[in-house]
Structure formats: structure tokens, C-alpha cells
Amino acid sequence: MSISPTIVWFRQDLRLDDNPALDEAVRRGGAVIPTYIWAPDAEGDWPPGAAGRWWLHQSLASLEKGLRGLGSRLVIRRGDPLDVLRDLVGQAGAEAVYWNRRYEPAADGHDERIKAGLSEGSGGTALDVRTFKSSLLFEPDEVCTKQWKPYQVYTPFRKACLALPSPPEPIEAPARLKRPRRWPESLALDDLEVEPQPDWAAGMREEWTPGGAGARERLDEFLREGVVGYATGRDRPDRIGTSRLSPHLHFGEISPRQVWHAVKHRVSSSRNRAVRQGAEVFLSQLIWREFAHHLLHHFPHTPAEPLRAKYAAFPWIDDESGLRAWQRGRTGYPIVDAGMRELWAIGWMHNRVRMIVASFLVKDLLIPWQQGVRWFWDTLVDADLANNTLGWQWTAGCGADAAPYFRVFNPVSQGQRFDPKGEYVARWVPELGKLPPKWIHRPWEAPPSVLAGAGVALGKTYPAPIIDHDEARRRALAALATLKG
Ligand SMILES: Cc1cc2nc3c(=O)[nH]c(=O)nc-3n(C[C@H](O)[C@H](O)[C@H](O)COP(=O)(O)OP(=O)(O)OC[C@H]3O[C@@H](n4cnc5c(N)ncnc54)[C@H](O)[C@@H]3O)c2cc1C
CATH class of the missing domain: 3.40.50.620 (HUPs)
Structure with missing residues (x-):
């Protein structure tokens, strides 16, 4: 039969x-x-x-x-x-x-x-x-506290994951698939009109190779060159220090299990301590992805509402022009603008810079994090409901295991620390590219002769800061205080 x-x-x-x-x-x-x-x-x-x-x-x-x-x-x-x-x-x-x-x-x-x-x-x-x-190493219900509750703190969640049996080895692709006697009706891919029109994807096309082969290539490159420096270099947007696997993982072109085991094999075939350290930190990041899905599954309202309910009363501001300046990369803060322009050009942004731009939106501008979520959702090639929700709620201080709201990222010192030569800014904000590293993250403080020498006219070739960071910080803390009271 x-x-x-x-x-x-x-x-x-x-x-x-x-x-x-x-x-x-x-x-x-x-x-x-x-x-x-x-x-x-x-x-x-x-x-x-x-x-x-x-x-x-x-x-x-x-x-x-x-x-x-x-x-x-x-x-x-x-x-x-x-x-x-x-x-x-x-x-x-x-x-x-x-x-x-x-x-x-x-x-x-x-x-x-x-x-x-x-x-x-x-x-x-x-x-x-x-x-x-x-699509996960550990399903949301596989991991729970001793009281059978979901985790809300990352470190014990990670420990609990690592105490479970290791994910099984990945399965090979089939060699052939049996065809049906007659194929059911099908549309052509173009009929779906999934691809946005007009075509604005030139930058994305140049940067990415969607599909399984592209995913494998990224992983191999990371194992060859990236993992060794990952523990120290993953916070540096001026280098290619991370795997850039996020869109491939989101669309399931590669499975977390394949990534997990490839990294483990790389470690077992190397005596280099830096490879071991890099691999350990990298696998912890993969577990952040698991944590994000765990949280979204157990707290399904969180893409739109804060996990910590008291933040629903936060006195956010309706600031259309601030939002537009942020979206277009014209805030006058070079590291923020570089990140937002990178996002627009290639549909991706370095994790450190995601945290900086998100902090700027919710803490310097007091714009609701949900507006940032929506913008990222539309512009990221790796837009992922679980990871995006976690990232924004973490930055806004209203999520699980979040950065405390009172910790406000300073866009100048963050830029100086993680992009010390200003190369990242110069790449994405080329009108500042001739400024020396000393001034590139704070052009408004540069002497007029330096600005003139670099061809920068603030307010003309590049915006003056749309808000004073120190004042914004005080305003954010005052807003937080109203919440406590
Ligand atoms: C405000 C904000 C929004 C974010 N939105 C998204 C999103 O929509 N989609 C998305 O995939 N990531 C998101 N992230 C998490 C993180 O920035 C990206 O996963 C990472 O930059 C992807 O680059 P990579 O593949 O080179 O990462 P690597 O450093 O190489 O990490 C490997 C993989 O681990 C996972 N991972 C790494 N960091 C995190 C993290 N903090 N949280 C969850 N998973 C992580 C990703 O799947 C990533 O591909 C967001 C972070 C912030 C702060």
C-alpha cells in the first residue's frame, strides 16, 4: 500500500x-x-x-x-x-x-x-x-524555577538551561524528497508581493546573503575569525566583532542547535584560551535569545506594555520632532546618529549601539519605548518580537532583569569608549569623518578652527545637539521620581 x-x-x-x-x-x-x-x-x-x-x-x-x-x-x-x-x-x-x-x-x-x-x-x-x-534550544516550559514559575532574572535562567541535558546534535538535510503524483496549486513567489516597493534595499543587498548558504558562511567566518576576539571585541561597533547571525537565526535559516554545536566543536579543536572565552560569552548571548522567548511566552503582553506594571504610569512626552530626528539620525549626537543611519542603510545595528540609541530615545528624549520598538520592528532585518521586546524593556528599565532606569547612557563617553578612533561614526556620518578622534563624539565642543578644518558647520552640515544631555539626564531622573512617589 x-x-x-x-x-x-x-x-x-x-x-x-x-x-x-x-x-x-x-x-x-x-x-x-x-x-x-x-x-x-x-x-x-x-x-x-x-x-x-x-x-x-x-x-x-x-x-x-x-x-x-x-x-x-x-x-x-x-x-x-x-x-x-x-x-x-x-x-x-x-x-x-x-x-x-x-x-x-x-x-x-x-x-x-x-x-x-x-x-x-x-x-x-x-x-x-x-x-x-x-527554533529554540530549550522550550519556554522546559525551564522553570523550583516553584514552577517562569524566570525573570537572566543568570539563574542561564544556570537552569545549562543544567539541562545538552541540546541534541543537529540533523542532516535529506538527500532527496519524494514528489507527489500531482502538485497542489501554488502561487509564484513574486505573486505574494512580500518585497516592499519601491526597492530601497540596495544597502541590505550589499551587506547580506539571506538563506541557508549565507547563514553557514557567516557562521564559518565567525568560527574562523570572530570567536577568538568575541569576549573582548563584541562591544566594539567599529569592528566586525560579532557573528551577525541574528537575521539568519530569526528566519530559521540556521538553527540555534547548529550554532551551539558548531561553537562547541570549535572549542574542542582549539587550545587557545581566547577561543574558549569567546565561545563561552557567545553561547551566553544565545541563551539571552532563549531568555527573551521564555519571557515573551510567559508574559505575552510585554511587546506593548511594561513587564513592571508601575512603569505604565511613567510621564512620557509626545515629541514628534524629537522622534523624527532620532529616526533619521539627526540628533546631533554622532554615535546615536551613526547607529540610526546604519540601521536605515543595512537593516541592522550593533548591539552596543542599539542600547545607546534606545537609551537616548527613552531617557534623553522621554519618548515611550513602544515608539522605538515600532521603528526597529519596521527597519531591522532581524526584527524579532522576543528579542526586540527584551532589548527595549531592558533599556527602559521596565522589563525583566533590566538596566535600572536611573542608569542613563552618556552618548559621548559611550562613543569615546567603544569607538575610540571615531571610525564607526566616520563610516555612517561621513560629514564628520575629518574630525580628529578627540572631537568626533562631541563636535559642539570642538574649537571653531578644528570644525572649519574638517569642513563641519554645526547646524548646517551637521545638526547641533537637539537636547543637552546633562539637562536631559536630570529631567529623566525627575520623571522617574514622580513614578516612585
Ligand atoms: C533595543 C534593542 C533591540 C533589539 N532588537 C533585537 C531584534 O529585534 N532582534 C534580534 O535578534 N536582536 C535584537 N536585539 C539584541 C541584539 O542587539 C542582537 O541580537 C545582536 O546585535 C545581533 O547581532 P549578532 O548576531 O552579531 O549578535 P552576536 O553577538 O553574534 O550574538 C549571537 C546571537 O545571540 C542572540 N543575542 C545576542 N545578544 C542578544 C540579546 N541581547 N538579546 C537576545 N538575543 C541576543 C542573537 O540571536 C544573536 O544573533 C536588540 C537589542 C536591543 C538593545
Whole structure:
């Protein structure tokens, strides 16, 4: 008797290797129908932003190419996932539907509805509907305190993760996929119109190679050159000191398990202490990603509301022109402007600079962190509901294990410390590129002759600071005091 086909529904797991749903479908033995459903309405308040959509289009193209290499193809549909899957089951005569789990509140809720709906709608046939762990090392419910509660502090969460059995070794990609006798109807990728128009992605195209091969290349490069200096260099935006794997991880072009084991293997084949230290710090960052998903799963309201409820009463300011200056990289603070322009150009920003620009928005300008969340959501290629929420709530002091609100980043000393020669600023704010390192992070204090020599006319070629940082700091602390009272 021939085995009926299995539908494998791809979501944020756009890869062929270490893909448990795909692997299980192959093991089941029948034809495999790889499927992608474009369903922005199913994402609740968080349909993919513009930069994320650009990435998604490229990533799907790469997945489609990979599937063709296995003798298969990608069935592309649009619409409510339950309706689409039901229709596909009918058209293909499938008796199994497999997919990998996601943990964002909208996706989590839909999964239950879709599972129930598929089982109900399958008439007399028993439909085999199964989901798998794929995008995290440790699922949110696998890790909890002794009182069976979610963690809210990172260090004990990390310890608890490391006390669990090590994540299993990744699975190889299948060598071939069995085709169905007849393919169900499919749209072409371009029909989805996922890619934003007009095309403003030149900078992103130059910087990134979306897809599994690009992810592997980044990882290999990091293992070869980056990991050795990671412990000391990861805070330096003027160097390529981090892996830049975040968009690849978000779209599941590479799994955290693959990254985890590749790093472990690198350590075991090296005697260099710096490699060991770099690897340890790097794996801790991967666990921050786990922590972010753990928090979002247990506190699903946090993309829009503070985890610490008292911060809901914080006296934020409605400041349209401040927000616009921040978004456009025209605040007059070079490190802030460099970060915001890097974001606009390549859809990514160094972690240290994310903290600096976020602090500037919420503490210097007193603009609600939710407005920063939204801007990042639209402009980051790695926009990720869990990591973005954690990053903003951490900076605003209202989240789990957050930086205390009274710790206000000074954009000048941060710039001087982490971009000592001003190379990062010179790259993204070229109109300041001729200023000597001594002045590049505080051009308003430079002697007129230095400014003139560097071709800088404050207020003309580059903005004067839109706010005085010391005054802003006092204002932020006063605002915080109202909260306490
Ligand atoms: C305000 C703010 C917003 C952020 N928004 C996002 C976002 O939308 N998407 C996103 O992926 N990251 C976000 N981050 C976290 C962090 O900045 C990025 O993950 C990191 O810069 C990605 O670069 P990388 O891959 O070179 O990191 P590496 O240093 O090479 O780290 C490896 C991986 O670990 C994970 N990781 C590293 N740092 C963190 C962290 N602090 N929190 C959670 N995971 C982490 C990422 O998946 C990253 O790819 C945000 C941070 C802040 C302060």
C-alpha cells in the first residue's frame, strides 16, 4: 500500500538541514509537500515589517532553490493558514501535516486552533498533525524555577538551561524528497508581493546573503575569525566583532542547535584560551535569545506594555520632532546618529549601539519605548518580537532583569569608549569623518578652527545637539521620581 503525502508547513524555519518537521516527514515515507503560507493577518499586531519582508522574500527564494535541488518544490499560498492547510490536505490527499513550533503569542495561539481545526475537518480519516521543537534550544516550559514559575532574572535562567541535558546534535538535510503524483496549486513567489516597493534595499543587498548558504558562511567566518576576539571585541561597533547571525537565526535559516554545536566543536579543536572565552560569552548571548522567548511566552503582553506594571504610569512626552530626528539620525549626537543611519542603510545595528540609541530615545528624549520598538520592528532585518521586546524593556528599565532606569547612557563617553578612533561614526556620518578622534563624539565642543578644518558647520552640515544631555539626564531622573512617589 502506498503511503499518503505529508504536508510540511515552513514558517520561521526556512532551512532544509536540522529541520525536525521535514526530517520526520521524510521518515514517514510518503511524498513530501513543502508549503509556505503568507499570512500577515495571523501575526496579530506584529505583521512583518518592511526590512523583514525584504529578507523573507530572499530567504523563500533560497529555500525554493534548495528544494528544487532535492527534486522537490515549494508550494506557495496566501490566506488563513487553517483554510489553506485544509484545502491542501484535500487537494493532495495528505494524511499528515507537520510543522515546527513558534512561541510568539499570536503564532502560539493559532497553532492550537489550527491543530484542532485540522483534526476536526478531516472527516473520517485520522489526520496525523504534529509539531516539533526547532527554533529554540530549550522550550519556554522546559525551564522553570523550583516553584514552577517562569524566570525573570537572566543568570539563574542561564544556570537552569545549562543544567539541562545538552541540546541534541543537529540533523542532516535529506538527500532527496519524494514528489507527489500531482502538485497542489501554488502561487509564484513574486505573486505574494512580500518585497516592499519601491526597492530601497540596495544597502541590505550589499551587506547580506539571506538563506541557508549565507547563514553557514557567516557562521564559518565567525568560527574562523570572530570567536577568538568575541569576549573582548563584541562591544566594539567599529569592528566586525560579532557573528551577525541574528537575521539568519530569526528566519530559521540556521538553527540555534547548529550554532551551539558548531561553537562547541570549535572549542574542542582549539587550545587557545581566547577561543574558549569567546565561545563561552557567545553561547551566553544565545541563551539571552532563549531568555527573551521564555519571557515573551510567559508574559505575552510585554511587546506593548511594561513587564513592571508601575512603569505604565511613567510621564512620557509626545515629541514628534524629537522622534523624527532620532529616526533619521539627526540628533546631533554622532554615535546615536551613526547607529540610526546604519540601521536605515543595512537593516541592522550593533548591539552596543542599539542600547545607546534606545537609551537616548527613552531617557534623553522621554519618548515611550513602544515608539522605538515600532521603528526597529519596521527597519531591522532581524526584527524579532522576543528579542526586540527584551532589548527595549531592558533599556527602559521596565522589563525583566533590566538596566535600572536611573542608569542613563552618556552618548559621548559611550562613543569615546567603544569607538575610540571615531571610525564607526566616520563610516555612517561621513560629514564628520575629518574630525580628529578627540572631537568626533562631541563636535559642539570642538574649537571653531578644528570644525572649519574638517569642513563641519554645526547646524548646517551637521545638526547641533537637539537636547543637552546633562539637562536631559536630570529631567529623566525627575520623571522617574514622580513614578516612585
Ligand atoms: C533595543 C534593542 C533591540 C533589539 N532588537 C533585537 C531584534 O529585534 N532582534 C534580534 O535578534 N536582536 C535584537 N536585539 C539584541 C541584539 O542587539 C542582537 O541580537 C545582536 O546585535 C545581533 O547581532 P549578532 O548576531 O552579531 O549578535 P552576536 O553577538 O553574534 O550574538 C549571537 C546571537 O545571540 C542572540 N543575542 C545576542 N545578544 C542578544 C540579546 N541581547 N538579546 C537576545 N538575543 C541576543 C542573537 O540571536 C544573536 O544573533 C536588540 C537589542 C536591543 C538593545
